[in-house]
Each structure stands twice: as C-alpha cells, then as structure tokens.
Amino acid sequence: MAIEIRDQYDKIYRYCYHKVKNAVLAEDLTQETFLRFFSQTSYSEIGKQLPYLYTIARNLCTDHFRLRTFDREKELPEDALEDVAQHRMIEQTELTLVIRQALHVLPEDEQELLLLRYVNELTVSELSEITGLSRFAVYRKTKTALEHLKTRLRKEDFS
Amino acid sequence: MKQMRKKDWSHELTLAFAAPAPKRKEAFLKTMPVPQLDPRGFFFTQLQYIRKRTWIFSIFILLACIGIVRFASDGVCWKTAALLPFLTLITTTEFARSTQWNMVELEMSCKYSLSQILMARFLIFGTVDFLILGVIIGIVSTQSEFYLLRTVLYLITPCTMTAALSLWIIRRTPRNESIYFCAAASAFISIAHDLAGSSGAYFYHPDLLPVWEFLCLASVCFLLKQGKELLSSARKGQLLFIH
Numbered sequence: 595m596a597i598e599i600r601d602q603y604d605k606i607y608r609y610c611y612h613k614v615k616n617a618v619l620a621e622d623l624t625q626e627t628f629l630r631f632f633s634q635t636s637y638s639e640i641g642k643q644l645p646y647l648y649t650i651a652r653n654l655c656t657d658h659f660r661l662r663t664f665d666r667e668k669e670l671p672e673d674a675l676e677d678v679a680q681h682r683m684i685e686q687t688e689l690t691l692v693i694r695q696a697l698h699v700l701p702e703d704e705q706e707l708l709l710l711r712y713v714n715e716l717t718v719s720e721l722s723e724i725t726g727l728s729r730f731a732v733y734r735k736t737k738t739a740l741e742h743l744k745t746r747l748r749k750e751d752f753s
Numbered sequence: 754m755k756q757m758r759k760k761d762w763s764h765e766l767t768l769a770f771a772a773p774a775p776k777r778k779e780a781f782l783k784t785m786p787v788p789q790l791d792p793r794g795f796f797f798t799q800l801q802y803i804r805k806r807t808w809i810f811s812i813f814i815l816l817a818c819i820g821i822v823r824f825a826s827d828g829v830c831w832k833t834a835a836l837l838p839f840l841t842l843i844t845t846t847e848f849a850r851s852t853q854w855n856m857v858e859l860e861m862s863c864k865y866s867l868s869q870i871l872m873a874r875f876l877i878f879g880t881v882d883f884l885i886l887g888v889i890i891g892i893v894s895t896q897s898e899f900y901l902l903r904t905v906l907y908l909i910t911p912c913t914m915t916a917a918l919s920l921w922i923i924r925r926t927p928r929n930e931s932i933y934f935c936a937a938a939s940a941f942i943s944i945a946h947d948l949a950g951s952s953g954a955y956f957y958h959p960d961l962l963p964v965w966e967f968l969c970l971a972s973v974c975f976l977l978k979q980g981k982e983l984l985s986s987a988r989k990g991q992l993l994f995i996h
Binding site for chain 2: 599600603604607608611612617620621624625628629632633689690693694697708709712713715740
C-alpha cells in the first residue's frame, strides 16, 4: 500500500499542477486531497477508491477556480520548461515543446482526458466514474482528443 | 510527424505534462494519517483471502456426512470418521500456501507479519471447522450406535490427528510437495479408520475407550505444539529455508 500512495501522490500532483499551473498550490491541493480521502475511506477500501481520489482533487481544483480568476493563455512556468530542457536530448525537447504547445490549444476537458488516460494511466471505467460520462463516451472523447492533438501536430509540422 | 503507437503517445504526453518535482512529498507522507486496520477489520480482510473452493469443498464434506447418516444402514460413526480427515486436509492447505507458492518472504515484509496472518487463519478455520464438526456430530449422534461423548471422541480424534500430522509435515517437507504429503497423511488416517470400522466392532469396543482417549489427548497436545512451532517459525523466518 505504501508504494501505491507514493505513486498516486505524483499522479495527483501532476493532475493538480496541470489544472492550476502553480507548483506550490498544486502540492497544497494534492495534500488536501489525500487528507480528505483518508478521513472518509476505511483501510480496506483504499485500493478500490482511486476514482474517488481524483474526484476530490478535481473538486478542490474547481473550488480554487471559483475563488480566483485564471488566465488560460498564460505562458507555461519557466521552471517546468527548464526541468524538461535540462534532462532531455535536444530533439526530444523540441518534440516535447511542440506537443505541449499543441496541447495548450486543445479544450480543457480534452487535455484532462489525455492526462488522465495516457499519463496517469487510468482505465476507461475509472475515467467514467470521475467524469460522470459513460464508458463509451469516455472512449470516444479520448479518441477524439488524440485525433485533435495529431491534427494540431500535423499543422505544426507544416507551419 | 512520424506514426506513433500508444506507448509512444504515453511517453510523449508524460513529458509534455511534466510538472516540477514536488518539494514537500516526503515530509507529508511521513506524517500523513493513514487509517489503521483494527483487529476486526484485519480478521475480515484475511477471511476474504481464503479461497472460495476451501468453503465449497468443506460444504461437500458436510453434505457427504449428511448422506452417510441418511443412507447408511450401520457403522455411521466410523464411516463419518473416515471422511473427516479430508475436511482437515482442505483447511490445512491454506496454511501451506505461503510456502507452496514462495510467498513467505513477501508476507514477512507486509504490514501484518506472517505469524499474525497464520493466527488469523487458525482462528478462522478453528471457528469454521468447529461449527461444521458441531453440525456433523449433532447429525451423526442421532443415528450413532454410541452415546454422545463416545461419538464426539470417535469423530474428533481423526481430525486432530490429521491436523497435527499435516502441520508437522508443512514445516519439514519441500515447499512444493508438502500438500501431497498432507494428502497422503489424510488418506492414511482415513483408510485406517475405514479398516478399523469395517473389520468389526473390535476397535470401537468399550474396553478400548482409554486408548481412544489417549489418542485424542495426545493428538490435541501434538496439534497445539505444532501450531505453536509453526507460528514461531513464521516469526523467525525459518519457513524461508524449507526447500
């Protein structure tokens, strides 16, 4: 169980960071998520309640947006770019930056689906529970999001 | 843009969604209030890990005993006694799982130690077998040619002998073969009771009652000793070294 919590901490943190674009705030929200999760979940249910963990994180991020205005056209923080640039080959970094810019243009819900499905490796069932959509809708939207990303990347190729 | 597989997309999107490393993770994880498991919760968690086929086979044995009582014209007691070692065999297999499937090292490193897990299993199977035996004794005593206490003695003795012998075998035989040795021991005790019963009323004569009492008492003491030594071995990690 200890290994799972560590792993989920990173994934929830990444999710919150994607939402709020601020490392300190993302970590606060991550820790608040876990505190709320454990205050309401018994020991034996911890392994089964992953969608609930994400639902708490999602609600906390939404509550944060209600309190503050959020500029969606804001530049990505420099430190995140630096982290990527320092540790990758130049070609890899260029590709990553291109994908990141293409992602930035996608609607928020499509970005969220791509993050949860491909990066945090949630299953379609878990995504369905978190988003409230049917499994078919999740599958279709994820596929559409990926197609939009590919289309955007092809435009970048020709630009 | 080259064609990318799903694995490639996962990799690229992971890079694209990269976030700065969290700075307060370790400090938080050390102090995070993780809910603890109370003894009752631990007990029910262990109950869930018992294989369903163990319960199913136990019920089959119970039904077979009921069948013997219903349809046997005589010798109900010894015929049932011959079947009961297999009830013990079914439950003993659950204690051999850790060594059989090479899980001892992993279970020793878990939050609840192997000895605690074994204790929980002793409690679970002790309770369940007690209830099943109680039902069987109740049913058999209605048709038994002996009075109640003698019936209890004749039925419990093969169970305790099988259980004691099986626990002794688990700690001393190669891990992948212990279940076969336990099965052989159960078959031996079953056949011995079957032969004892079918050879006439000699072995169930009142004059031999002290022998049965001695056998029952000795097997109970041996069972308790083997159970204690199994728990002790689990605590010390000695179950790791049975090859």
